[in-house]
Amino acid sequence: MDTTKEQVMNRFNEHAAVYDEQRKKLIPCFDDFYSIPISLIESGKKDPSVLDIGAGTGLFSAFLKEKFPQAQLTLIDLSEKMLEIAKKRFNHEEIRYVTADYTKYQFEEQTFDIIISSLSIHHLSDEEKRKLYQNVYKWLNPGGIFINADQVLGHTPFIDSLYKQDWQQKIAASGLTKQQLETAHERTKLDRMSTLQQQLDWLTESGFHDVDCVYKYFNFVVLFGRK
Template sequence: MNEIVKNQFDAAAGQYDSQRRRLIPCFDDFYGMAASLIRTEEKSPDILDLGAGTGLLTAFIHRRYPEARYTLMDFSGSMLEQAKERFAGTGANVRLIVADYATEDFGGEYDFIVSSLSIHHLTHPGKRELFRKIRSHLRPGGAFINADQAAGSSGLYDAYYRELWETSIAASGLKPEEIAASKERRKMDINTTVPDQLAWLREAGFAEADCVYKYADFAVFHATGVSGPND
């Protein structure tokens, strides 16, 4: 993954959580929907969080599955240090791995693989390859949940989504330098349309895939139907 992106998130690690709610207009619905898609009778499923950062999405899931086994992978050690502090004393079964998930082996199979606001940093070929890799590391009956950004169907909608977001953060109470830093980070985004992402998930071998939630350019994807090894 891009080294510039890594440096930006290293620098933002200490303020990341405090800014999220004000930078994401649909914060509760966005993360809440992603967490609600973890559905299993198993009390301690194995869950891999890619680009886990400070463990924000995992924290939402942990409220519902406190006995799950969590693996958090991120290329920013600074972000994972924040995750370590988040889960300290909670009794959560959390393993932290500092690595680039685009190139690192996932080390086994999982019941669920999740990600939030990370995969859009990959190139389009990188996303397609990652989706295939994710499918190959899911157990039969497993699912992939991705809460991420999505491009509009045209420049008209991208401009509209950007206007909505900038209006929201201008009224968020964030400091001007925090807003400027967030805008700078978004210059590195490589967003992909919803139809393209769904097509790539099916291409990767998922039998079922849908965008189950969308607010402007914030979208939650669910893909399942893993019944065996990759073809």
Template sequence: PYDETKKRNGVAAMGDRVQQQFDAVSSRYDAQRRMLIPCFDDFYGMAAWAADSAAAEPRILDLGAGTGLMSSFMRQRYPRAHITLTDFTASMLDKARERFAGDSRVDFVQADMTGELPEGPYDLIVSSLAIHHLRHEDKRLLFGSVMARLEDGGRFVNADQAAAESPLFDRLYREQWLRDIYDGRLAAEEADAPCFEGKSTSTRKCPSSFAGWRKRASPASIASINIGILPCSAP
């Protein structure tokens, strides 16, 4: 049976670890992203392209927004959008405030994705490289909260990493990624996201496979689910 108390304690412990890591790297987070994501511009650019809205001034919620990287791509596409950035790490949001200084159409909310989200409704809800940190049950609950906050006809875009369907391919993909990104500029410990800490249980708890994403994101209110794969190689 599902133990709610154990779940809350586990989420709190994992959340503390993730928050501490992001606190430690907030000042160099943006520079690291370009090293960690070989196809950086395509990755964020494709997500912004998929976040399509007919609204002239779309209301956008960015979950786990960090320093505002994804929101910056959304701002480029929608100059008059109202964007709300949420993150549970204060130092990351401080960097986001610097990025959007003087932009009156951007709000910041320090909040945990496993808790209560801003009410909305929103024309677009986006997230990038954040939701994989959640345990699978929390992903399911989050997707329900997202659907409840979308305007009719709204769209949810999650640009994230996914586990391979087998441990063999998961290992092969990870080894290739490490070859692509590790050239001495990035310390080995910085190349490891919390979900890839050696043999810790988080390797089994975090990234879902594509089939897992589909299973956890399929309430009846969703009109369609599209999953795309962006192959990357080092420049």
């Protein structure tokens, strides 16, 4: 495991217990950020197979589960502590949990109808993102969809500075404590964001059809692709 991934794993292990309660304060567009991708997810099956990459505490999967109660979920994440929170969230439901690096893990002889991710892929290098999108395409069943709710780098330094300034102002007024704000800022040092256009291009290069950014709020975006 490279140094950055180990730092990400350790940081999220440390803050797993309080991760969910801070989400709405750290994501100014929280409601749209999760409700819009869920509204776009459709399946001809009552029990679609779903993979959540970088699943964390299972927050995104929980919203999907409300729409598809019989969905067959697989959650993969580096952080064992985050997945422990997910297990408590879903209680005794039959869900597969994988503690692993999803950039290296191989889902042998298993494919999915839906693959989702939220606020995880921006921790990867550009090359890892490109390779991951190729793997996601391979892991999907024909007609399957991929939705990534994540953060992107501004396409110019000035635009990126506007994104960061807006976020800093909004979380400063969110009610988080000084310590919580410092911790949030510290976590951003682990970010390795790419621009929106780069990621749309990589999805297209990977073979996805109907690639689009279906939602954007400063640097919070929802990306869509269909196999």
